[in-house]
Amino acid sequence: MSKHPISIDEELAMFDKPQNVKRVLYALYTCVVLLLAVDLFYHKHGIFTWESSFAFYSVYGFVACVILVIIAKYVLRPLVMRKEDYYND
Amino acid sequence: MINALPPAVILILGGLLIPLFKGRTRQALLLLLPVISFINLLQLPHGSHWVYPFLGDQIILARVDKLSLIFGYIFHLVAFLSALYALHVKDSVQNVAGTVYAGAAIGAVFAGDMFTLFVFWEMLTISATFLILARRTERALSAGFRYFMVHVAGGLCLLAGIIMHISQTGSAAFDLIGLGTTASWLIFVGIGVNCAWPFLHPWLTDSYPEATITGTIFLSAFTTKTAIYALARAFPGTEELIFIGGAMAAFPIFYAVIENDLRRVLAYSLINQVGFMVVGIGIGTALSINGAVAHAFNDLLFKGLLFMTMGAVMYRTGKINATDLGGLYKSMPWTCGFCIVGAASISAFPLFSGFVSKSMVMEAAALGDMRWLWFILLFASAGVFHHAGIKIPFFAFFSHDSGIRCKEAPPHMLLAMGISAVLCILIGCFPQYLYSMLPYATDYQPYSISHVLAQSQLLVFSALAFTLLLLAGIYPAEIRSLNVDADWIYRKGCRQIYRFCKWAFNGVNDWADRIFVQQFTKLLAQFFEEPGGNIQKHGYRLLVEATGIDDHQEQAIEQIDRRSRSAAYPVGVGVLLAVMILALVSLLLYLR
Incomplete structure (x- = not known):
């Protein structure tokens, strides 16, 4: 189990160092580039025709998440967000 | 076969005996009950067992086939894991409720007839309610109350459908029903309440995050998956389920x-995952039903795992809001x-369990x-x-x-x-063992x-979108x-209905009270104090008004009053009134 000291003067943990956060980000960007590169050379088979077109899943995943966040933040939240004690009156 | 017991008996009866034991014995019992029950289940061959005549029909306590068995296996596994996770809990209410709840779910999936199904269905509701109430906070008490009310309503809908279905078809067997008759719709919607369909779902996101830390682990497993089993049994290939499931998969992610x-985030994602299963049942091909069942199997493990990790965070920190963590x-x-690992599994990363089942529904x-x-x-x-x-671990x-x-x-x-x-990783890497348990034979790759x-x-690329949105400050804080x-409909909207009813019905009530209770009876009482005298007085006044002669009005009225007080009038006035009423009644009857 964890032997981590419970004190505020602890040594810096992994993600307290900015260079480690950067490493994670670079790893993600590398994956992104690699997957696109593979997509260029490997012809995917799918049931629908558009599945085999270049970077379909990449674009769809990216756009879907952006739309999801935009709608959730700018449409849904103004509609449904209330104070925490909304039901308690 | 008779050496074994009906599948639900060990967990339910054993669960009820738990309060008799204390300390380590109780902990051992909590862990052993699912194991013994599982060994008992392994003794059962395929077929219908414990068939008894009942009300001109029959009840079947155990219908063992591939569909009920895979749910039976995973329910036992999850019951064991949940009991292990909850081993520190000494509260008898939770210990009993958790075990009985698991037993009820197992009883429901092995029920071969609708009577048995309904009994276990209601047992699920009652035991689950105790898992919510056991947190003993004000919010938990009200959430538990709402949970109970919603499920009682759903259960009654199911019961009405069952009774109509039996009287129409003459059979209580719980098999393929299919949509068509009113009875089938009632059963469909009754199951839908437990399945958390859109607009029937808020009991889930309302109550699961309010339950106890360990109670939520049990809750996340059984109610919705029992409903998935019931849909797979009774309504495979029902087109409506495709639309319902699509909506369930999409809207909770927003x-x-x-x-x-964070536990409420998981509750929404639970609906999202159940949506995939509902879609699979709605499509109704062998591949899609296999996918739905396999996904239910995997979801029980990875959603349970995610709830466990959040429960552990809550157990150690006392906090569960993302703002505090x-x-x-x-x-x-x-x-x-x-x-x-749980996050990778629910997201269907290759080599994790979600990948091997969600893809079946997609395909x-x-x-x-x-x-x-x-x-x-x-x-x-x-979105998931x-x-x-990402959101939960992050x-x-x-x-x-x-x-x-x-x-x-x-x-x-x-x-x-x-x-x-x-298990999540093993199933993801070696899916053939899961596939061999599915209801239809498959060589899916x-x-x-x-x-x-x-x-x-x-x-x-979803991760990339998350990262870029977060770095750009667009991700919602x-x-x-x-x-x-x-x-909102029943927590706020119903208050408006309540206010309207209060205004409308209490208004009518007040008005009726004023007119009939206070004024009219007062007049009647005054009148009947001296009925004979009053009739004479009013008659006399009318006569005076009509003729315009009012010579001795004062004296005449005084005289009437005096005679009336000294009871000089005959009793005949009362008789006269009675005759008048009788005449009125007979006239009314004649007119009809």
């Missing part, structure tokens, strides 16, 4: 993105690791050329990674350092999480280069807040 309570990877590295939708559905499911797949896959264990330093989760919790995590590449692209959902 809520999950803006929700602050962060940086816990330093204090709880193992829990963090297990959470990431079944594509093979049926259901394009819109396929796009919605793909959207939901990207976004909120359950805000609990990474993000900004909340300054919380706590101990790692206790060993029994770590063990339960560890077993779940290992999830691991093709195209499929792995496609799924990796979808997920990595966590806010202490409450998001209204369809439960």
Whole structure:
């Protein structure tokens, strides 16, 4: 189990160092580039025709998440967000 | 076969005996009951057992086939893992409720007739309610009350459907029903309440995050999956389920993105995952039903795992809102690791369990050329990674350092999480063992280069979107807040109905009270104090008004009063009134 000291003067943990956060980000960007590169050379088979077109899943995943966040933040939240004690009156 | 017991008996009766034991004996019993029950289940051959005549029909306590068996296996496994996770709980209410709840779910999936199904269905509701109430906070008490009311309503709907169905078909057997008659619709909707269909769902997101830490682990497993079993049994290939499931897969992810309570995020993602199963049942091909059942199997493990990790965080820190957490990877590295495994599984990363089952439903939708559905499911797949896959681990264990330093989760919790995590990976790497248990024989191959590449692209670019939105400051900040959902209808909307009823009916009531109780009876009482005299007086006044002669009015009225007080009038006045009423009544009867 964890032997981590419970004190505020602890040594810096992994993600307290900015260079480690950067490493994670670079790893993600590398994956992104690699997957696109593979997509260029490997012809995917799918049931629908558009599945085999270049970077379909990449674009769809990216756009879907952006739309999801935009709608959730700018449409849904103004509609449904209330104070925490909304039901308690 | 007779050496064995009906599948639900050991957990339910054993669960009820738990309060008799204390300390280590009770802990041992809690862990052993699911194991003994599982061994008992293994003794049962396929077929119908414990068939008894009942009300001119028959009840079947155990119908054992591939569909009920796979649910029976996974329910036992999850019952064991949940009991292990909850081993520190000494509260008898929770110990009994959790065990009986698991037993009721097992009883329901093995029920061969609708009577038995209904009894276990209601037992699920009652025991689950205690798991919510056992937290003993004000919020939990009211959430538990709402949970109970919604499920009682759903149960009554189911019961009405069952009774109508039996009287129409003459058979209580719980088999393929299919939509058509009113009875089938009532059963359909009754199951739908437990399945958390859109607008019937808010009991889930309302109550699961209010239950006890360990209660939620049990709750997340049984009610919705029992409903999935019932749909797979009675309504496979029902087209309506495709639309319902598509909506279930899509809408909760929007809520999950803006929700602050991390257990509530998981509750929304539970609906999202159940949506995939409902779609699979709706499509109704062998592949899609296999996919739905396999996904239910996997979801029980990875959703349970995710709830366990969040429960462990809550157990150690006392907090569950994303705004209060962060940086816990330093204090709880193992829990963090297990959470990431659960997140990878629910997101359907290759080599994790979600990948091998969700893809079956997706492929079944594509093979049926259901394009819109396929796009919605793909959207939901990207979305589930976004909120359950990234948001949960990120805000609990990474993000900004909340300054919380706590101990790692206790060993029994770590063990339960560890077993779940290992199973998630094993199923993801060796899916053939899961596939061999499915209701239809399959040679489905999830691991093709195209499929792995496609799924990796979808997920990595979702992660990229999350990262870029977060870095750009567009990602919605966590806010202490409450998001209204369809439960607004009965939590706020009904107050308006209540106010309207109060205004309308109490208004009528007040008016009636004023007119009939206070004024009219007062007049009547005054009149009948001296009925004879009053009739004479009024008659006399009318006469005076009509003729215009009022010479001795004062004296005449005084005289009438005097005679009346001295009871000089004959009793005949009362008789006269009685005759008048009788005449009126006979006239009314004659007119009819």
